[in-house]
Amino acid sequence: xxxxxxxxxxxxxxxxxxxxxxxxxxxxxxxxxxxxxxxxxxxxxxxxxxxxxxxxxxxxxxxxxxxxxxxxxxxxxxxxxxxxxxxxxxxxxxxxxxxxxxxxxxxxxx
Amino acid sequence: xxxxxxxxxxxxxxxxxxxxxxxxxxxxxxxxxxxxxxxxxxxxxxxxxxxxxxxxxxxxxxxxxxxxxxxxxxxxxxxxxxxxxxxxxxxxxxxxxxxxxxxxxxxxxxxxxx
Numbered sequence: 001x002x003x004x005x006x007x008x009x010x011x012x013x014x015x016x017x018x019x020x021x022x023x024x025x026x027x028x029x030x031x032x033x034x035x036x037x038x039x040x041x042x043x044x045x046x047x048x049x050x051x052x053x054x055x056x057x058x059x060x061x062x063x064x065x066x067x068x069x070x071x072x073x074x075x076x077x078x079x080x081x082x083x084x085x086x087x088x089x090x091x092x093x094x095x096x097x098x099x100x101x102x103x104x105x106x107x108x109x110x
Numbered sequence: 111x112x113x114x115x116x117x118x119x120x121x122x123x124x125x126x127x128x129x130x131x132x133x134x135x136x137x138x139x140x141x142x143x144x145x146x147x148x149x150x151x152x153x154x155x156x157x158x159x160x161x162x163x164x165x166x167x168x169x170x171x172x173x174x175x176x177x178x179x180x181x182x183x184x185x186x187x188x189x190x191x192x193x194x195x196x197x198x199x200x201x202x203x204x205x206x207x208x209x210x211x212x213x214x215x216x217x218x219x220x221x222x223x224x
Contacts, residue, residue: 004152033212042200043153045212088152096141096160097168098213100152 002027002093006101014109016078021104023072023089030067031092034074036085037103043088047074079108113137114216116201122222123191131186131219133201141204142184143168143213144176146197153200159184191223 003026013019023032034046047056049065049072056063060083062075072089084107090100117132135142140161145153145168155168159178173195175187184203188195198220202213 035215042217043202043213043215045214048212090153096143096158096166098143098155099169100145100154102150102152 004101012107021074025091029091032072033090035088081108084108116216120220129188133184135203139203143202144186145200193223196223
C-alpha cells in the first residue's frame with residue numbers, strides 16, 4: 001500500500017524566515033504534485049514534478065523531487081503572511097490514481 | 111460556467127437516505143475524480159473516470175457509486191448514507207490520465223450525515 005507522509009503537519013513561522021516541508025512516499029513513482037488549500041476553499045495546483053531531480057520555482061516557493069530517495073521538498077524563502085495555507089503533496093500511484101499526503105498547515109506570523 | 115462546479119454547497123442528510131452530489135466541468139477534460147477530505151487524512155480518492163462511459167475505483171469506493179454518461183458530468187451517489195460518510199467532497203478533473211497532468215478541483219460539498 002502506497003503511503004505518502006508529510007512533515008511537519010503543522011508549522012508556525014515568522015515572516016522573513018525560511019523553512020522546508022518534506023513529502024516522503026513509500027513506493028516507486030517519478031511524478032509528484034504540490035497543491036495549496038486556503039481555509040474553507042478548494043485546492044489549487046502549485047507544482048508538477050515529473051522526473052528525478054526536477055526543480056520548480058514560483059515566487060517564494062521552490063519544489064524539488066528526488067525519486068531515488070522517494071522524497072520531495074517544498075522550500076519557503078522569506079515567508080510572508082499570504083503563504084499561510086495548507087500544502088499537500090500527491091503522488092501518482094497509477095494511471096488516474098493519486099495518493100495525497102495528510103497536508104502541512106502553515107501559519108506565517110507577522 | 112467556468113471550471114468545475116459542484117452542488118449542493120452543503121447538505122445535512124439523515125442516515126439511510128440516498129444522496130447524489132453533482133459535478134460539472136466545462137473544460138472538456140476527459141478524466142474526472144471524486145475525493146473525500148477528512149481532518150488529518152488528507153484527500154482520498156473515491157472513484158475516477160478516464161472517459162465518458164468508463165469508471166474505476168479509488169482508495170475508498172465502498173458505499174459510493176458514480177456514472178459518466180457524458181464528458182461534462184460526473185455525479186457521485188450515496189445509496190444509503192451513513193454517519194462515517196460525513197466529509198467534504200471534492201470533484202476534480204484533468205486533461206488526461208497521462209502522467210504529469212495536474213488536477214483542477216471544484217469548490218467542494220460539505221456533507222453531514224446524522
